[in-house]
Amino acid sequence: MRKRGLVLLMVAAALLILPAATLTAQQGDEPQFVPTYGLGDQMMTINLGLFIPLFFASEAEGINPTNLSLGGTGNLQWTTHLSNNVAVGGELGGMFAFSPSRTLFMVPITARVEYYFRNYPWEFPIHLGAGMNISRIPDEATKIDPILKPGVSLYYNTAGDWAFGANLVYWWIPQIYFDNDFEDPDLEDENRFGNFLDLSFSALYRF
Numbered sequence: 001m002r003k004r005g006l007v008l009l010m011v012a013a014a015l016l017i018l019p020a021a022t023l024t025a026q027q028g029d030e031p032q033f034v035p036t037y038g039l040g041d042q043m044m045t046i047n048l049g050l051f052i053p054l055f056f057a058s059e060a061e062g063i064n065p066t067n068l069s070l071g072g073t074g075n076l077q078w079t080t081h082l083s084n085n086v087a088v089g090g091e092l093g094g095m096f097a098f099s100p101s102r103t104l105f106m107v108p109i110t111a112r113v114e115y116y117f118r119n120y121p122w123e124f125p126i127h128l129g130a131g132m133n134i135s136r137i138p139d140e141a142t143k144i145d146p147i148l149k150p151g152v153s154l155y156y157n158t159a160g161d162w163a164f165g166a167n168l169v170y171w172w173i174p175q176i177y178f179d180n181d182f183e184d185p186d187l188e189d190e191n192r193f194g195n196f197l198d199l200s201f202s203a204l205y206r207f
Contacts, residue, residue, distance in 0.1 A: 035120075037081040045079070047076075047200040048073075052199065053097060056195070058191060068104060073094070073198050076093070091110045093109075108149065109132055110149055114126070126151070131146070133145050133171075146174060149170065161206045164204070168199055
């Protein structure tokens with residue numbers, strides 16, 4: 001009787017364990033869920049990082065150092081999806097860096113377009129921002145120039161609506177001077193093109 005009861009207990013246990021084991025195996029064989037995004041899905045992103053001056057280029061003087069120190073940069077981005085892979089939006093940012101005697105501040109305001117490559121939970125957007133850049137040195141005139149910001153990012157998606165990652169962005173700022181900018185009529189030598197790099201970390205929220 002004891003042996004029969006033990007056998008019945010073992011059979012009952014097996015009947016209870018087998019369905020659970022089968023379900024677990026089936027779940028392990030299923031592909032991981034990959035979210036998709038459609039028209040109107042939105043994202044807010046905050047970026048903070050390092051501003052790296054590269055060089056100034058001009059037709060008259062060629063390549064010259066910026067004489068700026070490493071600085072800091074940050075921006076706030078809003079984007080909305082047009083499709084699963086394409087998003088558009090805007091960005092408001094700022095930076096600071098130091099020269100031997102002065103501090104430079106710049107505030108870029110850009111529209112941006114992004115294209116996403118994915119290997120979930122990783123995402124690899126490439127993006128381009130274009131707009132205007134407001135540069136200011138205290139006690140000197142404020143200047144507004146165009147700016148282009150091509151870049152690439154890497155995001156890791158959490159289980160919720162958040163993603164975290166890093167960005168590498170190139171800042172290209174043409175500074176073109178006109179006759180009313182200086183008393184000197186020969187301004188050709190003043191035109192130059194600023195080249196900078198932005199390395200930052202991101203926190204992104206989707207809604």
